[in-house]
Amino acid sequence: MKFARNVFLCFCFSFLFLFNGFGQTDTYELQIGDLLFQDLDCGPFCDAVEKVTTGYNGAKFSHVGIAVRNKTGNIEVIEAVGKGVCITALKDFLAKSCDTNKNPKVMVGRLKLKYQHLIPKAIEEAYKLIGRPYDEVFCISNNSYYCSELIYDIFKKANNNHAVFKIHPMTFKDPETGKTFTIWLDYFKELNKPIPEGELGNNAGDLSLSKKIEVVHFYGIPSGYKKTKTTK
Numbered sequence: 001m002k003f004a005r006n007v008f009l010c011f012c013f014s015f016l017f018l019f020n021g022f023g024q025t026d027t028y029e030l031q032i033g034d035l036l037f038q039d040l041d042c043g044p045f046c047d048a049v050e051k052v053t054t055g056y057n058g059a060k061f062s063h064v065g066i067a068v069r070n071k072t073g074n075i076e077v078i079e080a081v082g083k084g085v086c087i088t089a090l091k092d093f094l095a096k097s098c099d100t101n102k103n104p105k106v107m108v109g110r111l112k113l114k115y116q117h118l119i120p121k122a123i124e125e126a127y128k129l130i131g132r133p134y135d136e137v138f139c140i141s142n143n144s145y146y147c148s149e150l151i152y153d154i155f156k157k158a159n160n161n162h163a164v165f166k167i168h169p170m171t172f173k174d175p176e177t178g179k180t181f182t183i184w185l186d187y188f189k190e191l192n193k194p195i196p197e198g199e200l201g202n203n204a205g206d207l208s209l210s211k212k213i214e215v216v217h218f219y220g221i222p223s224g225y226k227k228t229k230t231t232k
Contacts, residue, residue, distance in 0.1 A: 033119030039105035039222035053205030059222035064204040103220030121158035
């Protein structure tokens with residue numbers, strides 16, 4: 001199996017070895033449109049993502065999805081993973097990565113009141129994208145999607161094509177050495193694509209810092225998170 005496929009299968013299914021040990025005792029009631037920021041444990045891929053990003057209060061987020069409600073009234077998550085844009089049961093999403101207390105390493109962000117009118121349209125746009133491929137080359141305009149790009153795009157469309165969240169130049173370099181991470185060198189070499197260093201994009205950590213979001217809940221403790229007197 002090729003390197004790129006291994007990376008993304010790891011990204012999609014890293015929760016399998018944890019699933020049986022996950023006790024879902026948290027009864028927090030999510031609202032549709034809530035953003036679920038996740039600290040995934042998927043090896044070098046997630047490590048590289050987390051090393052170049054800073055999340056809310058230092059949390060190491062490498063993934064994000066959006067809460068939706070299905071026809072039976074149950075909350076599910078629309079997310080972009082290795083197999084593409086898909087719908088995931090909430091319990092399966094939460095079980096992907098847990099802290100030492102077996103609680104999901106997931107933080108819930110909610111759009112502030114000023115922006116909540118965008119949620120129904122954004123969710124409508126998200127459903128339209130189900131089945132779209134994962135954006136393997138991290139291009140913001142190629143009709144395929146990585147996790148935070150999906151969130152960026154659906155809210156932009158909901159806001160009459162005006163961006164709600166910011167995008168920034170991306171880096172694939174280790175901040176300690178200034179050299180491109182080996183995993184990215186191998187990854188893009190296999191794809192036969194240039195590394196999009198400096199191209200515009202976003203990530204889950206940066207998205208969690210948006211002033212348009214308020215943090216409303218922690219299921220567990222993400223790696224790197226430092227609680228302060230003013231945080232929940």
